Amino acid sequence: MVNPSPSVPRLVVAAPASGSGKTTVATGLMAALAGRGLAVSPHKVGPDYIDPGYHALATGRAGRNLDAYLCGPERIAPLFAHGARGCDIAVVEGVMGLYDGVSGQGELASTAHVAKLLRAPVVLVVDASSQSRSVAALVHGFVSWDPGVRVGGVILNKVASDRHETLLRDALEAVGVPVLGVLRRAAQVETPSRHLGLVPVAERGAAALDAVAAMAAQVAAGCDLEGLVALARSAGALPDAPWDPRRALDAAAPVAGPAASGDAGPTGPGRGDRPVRVAVAGGRAFTFTYAEHTELLTAAGAEVVPFDPLRDERLPDGVDGLVIGGGFPEVHAAELSANEQLRKAVAALALGGAPVAAECGGLLYLCRELDGLPMCGVLDASARMTGRLTLGYRDAVALTDSALAAAGTRLRGHEFHRTVVEPGAGPAPAWGMRTPERRVEGFVRDGVHASYLHTHWAAEPGVARRFVERCGAAGAGA
Template sequence: MTGSVPRLVVAAPSSGSGKTTVATGLMAAFAARGLAVSPHKVGPDYIDPGYHALATGRVGRNLDAYLCGPELVGPLFAHGARGCDLAVVEGVMGMYDGAAGEGELASTAHVAKLLRAPVVLVVDASSQSRSVAALVHGFASWDPEVRVGGVILNKVASDRHQALLREALDAAGVPVLGVLRRAAPVETPSRHLGLVPVAERGAAAVEAVEAMRAQVERGCDLEALLALARSAGALSCAAWDAAEVVGAARPEALRPPEPLRSEGPRPQTPDGLRVAVAGGSAFTFSYAEHTELLTAAGAEVVVFDPLRDEQLPVGTAGLVIGGGFPEVYAAELSANEPLRKAVADLAGSGAPVAAECAGLLYLCRELDGLPMCGVLDATARMSERLTLGYRDAVAVGDSALAVAGTRMRGHEFHRTVVDPGAGTAPAWGVRGPERRVEGFVQQGVHASYLHTHWASLPGVARRFVERCRTS
């Protein structure tokens, strides 16, 4: 039964403690033993799941109680873990850090409770000895519903340092399940939005995952960790199913969009309605469930690379351009003039185009002075300011994704600015301390900085595919 899949949540007192190294290393180590390992990441992060996928050979999936709601965490987990022997869930930030002003919502601790999963606490021990016991005791006792089943000590300097740490933790009653020695960090380069994605690193990413595996195998008690994973409580929820939720999507989210006058017919392929999804190194941010929902709604999903492909896939009826790093590849994207024209022509025909963050930049007139697709009368540029955080949004008007008044939660994460920030028909009204409108809706285009998770509102995918059929 899927709900009985053994599982661990890898947490830490703070960011930078070594969660990604330990979680990815555990995934790779258990996979190397022949186990089918299901990889998961708490929160909206797109980059870590790429490393998880390399470690396990399975799609990395996110568990976000803010974007999708707490009620979907269990079903989405069960969906991803079907047929697996073990699941490893990498946490986010510090264990009890959640959505700002929302208490425990979307924290690692919250997700661990929803999954009834034991927690392994990764502690950076580089500047402490006996104090580690007080730290671990505090995290283990703060919330009685969170079960800290053991600790992995990271950046341990010597045998003497390890002995002091173990002696202190023995008194705290929390078992030490691993000790990673202080060493040269695994080569996982970062830039303005975090780790460099797997798709951009090729063989170097494979080597990094292998180094994490070797480090964890040397320092961790894998048998004890597997036994802890098997002690997880049973889940009673049913696994999420894309076809089921698309079929049951709320009628108010599916009001048929008005057909838009097209400048010309778009060819359809014999094998069905085709939705093109941007991929490659410039557009690496996507949730696996989006493709599954589009497929369940009747689309054939075809991935293309805007850095290399000069035309959209033959028969494209709709286009999805997710997040990524177009600012890093602006020159190459700009140089691909045939594809920029093809995107502009498709948008001009009234076809539905859903663009998030990087996709928004690509549709602008220019990015850092370089020509982009010119679908939107706006310019984009890099900025020193990081915009980061969850957002509560409401659709301002009808679009290819939703009807006016539809509420959806999103996440912003960028160091760019678009001018103007909203079109004459904005995409979203964003609630919060700074109420504002954001994004662009024109013809079939819906472009916005907000990353959304369509599993929270499956009618989005069904409506998008219906627009593909009628536009």
């Protein structure tokens, strides 16, 4: 039996609504604490991939997501404890408003839900730019709405002047929640946005470093860091042992029948002389991934090797399979298209039967064209940008046996894109979507599984095991 690990001090940074300044405060707090020599564990509520990139820059550790819809409430505390191993303190950035959860399902996957699962106190970031005494009614409402959520302090953001600060503090005295920070407007901490939110760290270079440093300076100057650390230390004990990828694989229900062929050798499934090699796309165009995916692939026996479709003209040597996650290929379409040598290598590997798992941006890359520019041509489909945002959680069932899952496997995922692929599904669709409307989506062809659906493999670790087994069985070393 595995004993629970000691609980890490932690707090959740929440807000009444999106746009209040959660990312600035959370990232700045992470960086400020790290600057004081603390090992800080960064986390993000929800499925978002972009904020964790800023968190990683602030702390030097992988930013990790805590999504109770994708992974199940029972995995939130173990996944948190796994990410926080060896840390002095953890900061969890919330999503949307504190009590906003999955549509029609109450508190599920809300910041409040995750705070309760983590037994963590909440710091409420309030945009005070257009109010004074009314801030007390707002904070009182959020404090009293759910007795299971402990709001331990308030950080006032976008405060205009000393007089404005005095009015706000006087109003909040009656609420009984301490003011742990007051932040003024600061243009240098603003981060640029585009069609899917903030521009990822990987695309900003030194500008991202400067922005994080500015956030840290603002939080350090305007917030009571000692008070915030003390609040984090008041978090309740976590009874659950940390999540572990190897134990998760051992306990996972199979999502596959036997591997297609081949033996499981001592150094990896089906390769005998060496582990299977799984190439994972990265670089500026493909930044959307969860840290647990690589950990699960490794635990399943794979050697994970990165490649950058914008810069590398060939795939890594001896590749048996590819994982191409999401990101912004639509922003970098011209550069991706110009790298014809790599596009041909990806197509040759995929059309030769090697397992390929492509999500969202990866789907676009495998299409025949993207906004009129040639892509890999693995799929007989065309992709283009639109003005319409597709966003939301999805319940899905696998419709076709693939390198990821057997037909009938049910998974939860999310979509987040402003592109469209025509046709939206191939002759052998990847998924049948059950929410919010019933439809088929995605492509399965030989070893390729390509879809808009983002999934979190910690919810179904057998996906990683099946993929690695299929890589070994295919024997598709390049």
